[in-house]
Amino acid sequence: MKKGSFQWMKSLNRTIILNKIRTDGPISRAQIAKETKLTPPTVSSLVSELIEKELVIESEQGESIGGRKPTLLVINSDRFYIIGLDVGAKKIRAILIDLSGKTIDKTQTLIPKPISNEDLLTLIKRTINHLTSNHDTIEVIGIGVGMHGAVDVETGSSLFAPGLNLRDIPIKKELEAEYDVPVKVDNDVRAMAFGEYWFMEEKKDESIVTVNIGIGVGAGIVLNGKIFHGKYDLAGEIGHMTVDLKGNLCSCGNIGCWQTLISGPAIGEAARNQLERYPESLLLNMVEGDVQKIEGKTVYEAAVAGDALSKEILEGTGVYIGIGLTNLIHMLNPSKIIIGGGVANASPFILPIIKETISERGLTRQAKATPIYCSNQGAYGTAIGACALILGEIFEGDVPVVG
Known part of the structure; x- marks a missing residue:
């Protein structure tokens, strides 16, 4: 696994364009300008940046409406990759996906008990390293973590993991220091819920609830495309x-x-x-x-x-x-x-x-x-949802880009 260097893209217009290409590509520059109300020069300039950063590629030519055929744009799905982790009470599940959500590899590690904060963090890193050991040329641009129990989303820390009897685990801080990529940490059920939302085929303006029923019972709430956390991350x-x-x-x-x-x-x-x-x-x-x-x-x-x-x-x-x-x-x-x-x-x-x-x-x-459905994501549903946390940042929030 390559460790990329990153900077945060703060341009709202750039994010709008990137997400438009993701949802509607292949799409032309002219069509992006028309549907986003951005000026053609702005679209052209920002698309050039996205192509330079290798997040977007030119794929084919569209139908002409008079004059030259327009060049169509798509996301460069297999250029960058994301790791998702599901840290449960008994095991860690990890998955490696590309930007389209295609699974490249996955693995799981049993968690011995009792275990300390330091040993759990070491085990998480070992799981990541094992997952990527056969993919040396792959460039990972983010790591998402679905952690069971109470999570401080802002700091990316596990406040209390009841299944492991651990408190105050600095997951985000440790993983960002180790891998030099953005890390997002959320409660496991909320991560699962966002994964269900992100990868559903229907339009993205819906509000859904995912209820996880296993050893315990929790809910992840996605309102208008955003995870609802509540005042102190207790929602669900x-x-x-x-x-x-x-x-x-x-x-x-x-x-x-x-x-x-x-x-x-x-x-x-x-x-x-x-x-x-x-x-x-x-x-x-x-x-x-x-x-x-x-x-x-x-x-x-x-x-x-x-x-x-x-x-x-x-x-x-x-x-x-x-x-x-x-x-x-x-x-x-x-x-x-x-x-x-x-x-x-x-x-x-x-x-x-x-x-x-x-x-x-x-x-x-x-x-x-x-409508009531049972999830078809399987055992890696939370890990897939953890990947979606990063995808949401890339395409709909602050965008991490290779610098």
Whole structure:
């Protein structure tokens, strides 16, 4: 991996042109000027800069409308690359992509426990180096990090990583010093949400919510193309919305949080508690009689195999998810909701029930019909979203360019 040197492009016009080429290319200089309301000399000058920096190339000639055929412009997608990291409670997933989002390589590293801040940072760097070890000629222009837990987005620090019991990890500072490229750090679910938004094929002016349902429950909110963080980066902690005043104790210390009803551990606990009603359940054989080994994944696998208890639990989970999402729809009125995380793998069992519940409880016809999808990004969804954090900076924010 080459370590580029960078400067920050502050020109709004340059950013507008670059993003126009990304979204509408191949496109001519004249068409850019017409659609952006910028003057032709301004467009010509800034395009020349972008070509010089190798972010844009001339691809082909368009149709003539009288006179010479115009030269069309496209993003030079395979010239620069981005690294995305998903730092979870158990492992680090890393992915290398080009500017079009094409995956070049990926890897993962298990996180030993206990681990210190310094050792985690060393492990992150080792993962990056392993990812790029076979790509010496590739020039990386940014690193995005989706970090589980609470994150200070401005400083790029992990304030608290509950799965690792670590606090105040200076991720951005360490990685920028090591690799001399811009680094953006955000909460893992917000990164996942921005990835879902960035790579969707529809127009980009929509607002979406991604709800990650796994060991815990969190949401990433994208409003009009921007991640919504809230005043102190707390926006999206929807798993701790109280839905049952007489419910179970949550890891946060409160009673009856949504997370206690729909997370992977909650699904496993529900199965363990109801086994007496289904003594013939496949679950017992799958864990060789050790009830404590029943997890959410076990319930899903048993449901696939036709287990009645497991199907019942997943369908009940779908109802609770639908109730929570209905509340979310009434609060934010998103154009769509995407469900990610391990529980999303059970979509054949839960998704129809979720939609049915929202249809029953939605306040208006439009609310009832809010599109609900399960993510298809897979295990590397957060890492892909972390790459999107950098892509958003390049094409829609302050633009890092090789100097």
